[in-house]
Structure formats: C-alpha cells, structure tokens
Amino acid sequence: MTTTLETNHTPPPTTGTALAVSDLTKIYGEGRTAVTAVDGATFGVEGNEFVGLLGPSGSGKTTLLSMVGGLLTPTEGTIHIGGTDLTTLSKREQTRFRANNIGFVFQSFNLVPFLTARENLTVMASISDAPRKQIEARADQLLEELGLGERRNNLPEQLSGGERQRVAIGRALVTDPALILVDEPTASLDTELGTAVVKLLAREVKKRGKAGIMVTHDLRMVEFTDRTLRIVDGALSQE
Numbered sequence: 001m002t003t004t005l006e007t008n009h010t011p012p013p014t015t016g017t018a019l020a021v022s023d024l025t026k027i028y029g030e031g032r033t034a035v036t037a038v039d040g041a042t043f044g045v046e047g048n049e050f051v052g053l054l055g056p057s058g059s060g061k062t063t064l065l066s067m068v069g070g071l072l073t074p075t076e077g078t079i080h081i082g083g084t085d086l087t088t089l090s091k092r093e094q095t096r097f098r099a100n101n102i103g104f105v106f107q108s109f110n111l112v113p114f115l116t117a118r119e120n121l122t123v124m125a126s127i128s129d130a131p132r133k134q135i136e137a138r139a140d141q142l143l144e145e146l147g148l149g150e151r152r153n154n155l156p157e158q159l160s161g162g163e164r165q166r167v168a169i170g171r172a173l174v175t176d177p178a179l180i181l182v183d184e185p186t187a188s189l190d191t192e193l194g195t196a197v198v199k200l201l202a203r204e205v206k207k208r209g210k211a212g213i214m215v216t217h218d219l220r221m222v223e224f225t226d227r228t229l230r231i232v233d234g235a236l237s238q239e
C-alpha cells in the first residue's frame, strides 16, 4: 500500500517506541458510500504500557486495532512496531511478523473449531518461530492461570462464551509477543472473571515489558490501564 506523505502534518513517529502510529486512516468503500472509519490517528505506546481504547460502537476501534495488528491495510499512514514499518512489508512478511510479534484477541475470538482449547494455543508453535516445547509449556501455564486447566481438551463448541474468550486470550499470549491487542476482552465475562482477565493482561504487560492496547466499553476496567485513548467518529484523542 502506498502512502501519501504530503498530508503528514503531525510529528513524525518515534520509531524507537514499541508502537508508533502516524496519520493512520481507513476509508471503507468509495464515492458517496465511503466511510472514514479511522481519520488520521497518531499515537505511540511504550513497552511496559497498557493503554485503554474507548469509544462508542462504530467509532473505529476494531478498524484501528486491525490495522495496527497488520490484519487490515490502511488507506494512509504508517505503523512502526519495534522499529519495523508494518506498511512496507509484503503480505507474507506481515503474516510472519504478526505471528512472532503481535498477540491479537478478536472481538469474535476466532478459535479454530476443530482444535481443543489447548491445541488452539499450541497451534501457534507452527506459525511462529518459537520452539514447540516452549509454546507447550507456556500454553499449559496460561491455561491454568486462565482457569481453563480442566477444559483444556474441550473443543470450542464445548466451551462457554467466557471460556472461549479466555482461550483466545491465552492464544494471544502464548508466543510472548511484544505487542498485545485486545478487542473487548471482558464482553462475555462477569465482573469477577473480567477483572481477573484484565489484571492478567496488565500483569503480562508489566512483567514482560510489552505494549498493550485494550478496547473496552467497561469503565471499571480502565483502572487497570496506564492511560486511555478515545475515539469518536474515527477521530482519536489522548487524555
């Protein structure tokens, strides 16, 4: 994707930060039906920082996260992750980069239906460069921490919504990625479990020096983040 730099009036990204996003824009469709879902977002996240992303439904949160995670091609702008400009990589390179550096928890979980809970975590060994033994050990540890020890051999259809959500979180953490992106990790969880999961994410960020972004509608979860970004109609603001 080519980017237009003439419109770059915001400060250049600091490529040393864990994540540096500059003038990121996504326009879906064209002409009269075009929707500007994200409009020139510029921000950075440091390693060790857990950032909340808040905004009304349809404001562009998932679109922003998907671009940062290399799953959606921006219309304009740049994304530097640990110094690598994601937007300059080929699709193939992006896939590999993502497998090694980014943990993504989707709003819809995206579990593989014919793999057990444990296999949904260990499958990451075949797409990342991490050794299988290491992934397996980490998978077992995470399944325990997420309260899924007893459910490890269940298929997704044999799990509750909240259990599936926790499997998705485990899968995002199992390769120990430098950047964690989570889209509404507590939507299917009660307050107690939701709080436990968000605390686990915050602890992962702090303990392992990761950069984390968490989309949430739940203001109670904001207390576990270091700061918040807000997005309204595609326009991002920091507080």
Ligand SMILES: Nc1ncnc2c1ncn2[C@@H]1O[C@H](COP(=O)(O)OP(=O)(O)OP(=O)(O)O)[C@@H](O)[C@H]1O
Pocket: 028, 029, 035, 036, 037, 055, 056, 057, 058, 059, 060, 061, 062, 063, 064, 107
């Ligand atoms: N593939 C698409 N094609 C066209 N428009 C889209 C597409 N995906 C999202 N949109 C539109 O872009 C805008 C932002 O959507 P997005 O999914 O990023 O919002 P969101 O903040 O994640 O909302 P929610 O809180 O409901 O998940 C919305 O107006 C949505 O209708």
Ligand SMILES: [Mg+2]
Pocket: 061, 062, 063, 107, 183
């Ligand atoms: Mg969304």
